[in-house]
Amino acid sequence: MILNYQHKQPALSELKQSGENIFIIHGLFGSFSNLFLLENELHDTHHTISVDLRNHGSSPHDNSMTYHEMANDIFRLADHLNIENFSIVGHSMGGKVAMACALLNPQRINKIVVADIAPVAYPEKHNDVFKGLTAVAKEQITTRKAADSILSGYVKMPEVRQFLLKSLRKQGEYFKLQFNLSALIANYASIRGWPESDNIFNKKVLFIKGSDSDYIKPEYQSTILRYFPNAQAKVINGTGHWLHAEKPKTFNRLVKEFFKSTDNAAV
Structure with missing residues (x-):
């Protein structure tokens, strides 16, 4: 590629x-x-x-x-x-x-x-992050504020949430995460x-x-x-x-x- x-x-x-x-x-x-x-x-x-x-x-x-x-x-x-x-x-x-x-x-x-x-x-450091991003990905997100609200239930630090949500991009009516979340989860053992x-x-x-x-x-x-x-x-x-x-x-x-x-x- x-x-x-x-x-x-x-x-x-x-x-x-x-x-x-x-x-x-x-x-x-x-x-x-x-x-x-x-x-x-x-x-x-x-x-x-x-x-x-x-x-x-x-x-x-x-x-x-x-x-x-x-x-x-x-x-x-x-x-x-x-x-x-x-x-x-x-x-x-x-x-x-x-x-x-x-x-x-x-x-x-x-x-x-x-x-x-x-x-x-x-060691594993991102379990809460992955859970939060998975929760965001499951919803039909129309605003960044809505995504932040969901993610805040898993990631407490606002600056970390802000960084993670930089990947949100508008696709039609809804915001979608730009990175390939399923692949990151599947390859997390290799990444860490x-x-x-x-x-x-x-x-x-x-x-x-x-x-x-x-x-x-x-x-x-x-x-x-x-x-x-x-x-x-x-x-x-x-x-x-x-x-x-x-x-x-x-x-x-x-x-x-x-x-x-x-x-x-x-x-």
């Missing part, structure tokens, strides 16, 4: 041919608009390709959703765009896709930035899991963690360095898992500095 994407050329005309290509990948339940502030920052000096992963946004739906498949979707899109080598920024599930790309085909990947996720299997690999990515990697998030724990460091021995880590204080939305200026600055840097120290 060819993923839905948005390709922006560098703002500076002299870089249109020479600027590095950076793929930007959202997390679970998201779409390519989630990291638009980062995209706007990077496209001054880089080619940016923001994507909707399979079963998200306007990309094709599929019954299967492994990390190898999602990584190959990225390579297929790169081939479609005649891009041989590129870097990746990925948040959460998108960070796992970035890591899978780097391990699967390291000669094509320059650098990666992984936002608040580790190459490990996680991680495909073990003997491969190593020796190039530069930046992990950015939210200080209040539990997605990257100290005990994951040895696993991270096993796969990515040249990794470095940065922590954004006062943020949780949605660090790119909570403190976008800090997050964007760290990403831009990483891509400009020529000598990143290891963790």
Whole structure:
């Protein structure tokens, strides 16, 4: 499949041919608009390709959703765009896709930035979210307020509900969720899991963690360095898992500095 994407050329005309290509990948339940502030920052000096992963946004739906498949979707899109080598920024599930790309085909990947996720299997975290979204999908929703009212019975945090309901799109008389909810539920074990690999990515990697998030724990460091021995880590204080939305200026600055840097120290 060819993923839905948005390709922006560098703002500076002299870089249109020479600027590095950076793929930007959202997390679970998201779409390519989630990291638009980062995209706007990077496209001054880089080619940016923001994507909707399979079963998200306007990309094709599929019954299967492994990390190898999602990584190959990225390579297929790169081939479609005649891009041989590129870097990746990925948040959460998108960070796992970035890591899978780097391990699967390291000669094509320059650098990666992984936002608040580790190459490990996680426990179930989204059961209430799935229940709430299933309840929304069962109803004939005519307003976003009605959808929020239903979802609030399962998801208490308003900002999380607001994010989830960004996927609502008007189709005729009713609002429908844009992501493929049944496929996300069916593939949830794979999404929260991680495909073990003997491969190593020796190039530069930046992990950015939210200080209040539990997605990257100290005990994951040895696993991270096993796969990515040249990794470095940065922590954004006062943020949780949605660090790119909570403190976008800090997050964007760290990403831009990483891509400009020529000598990143290891963790």
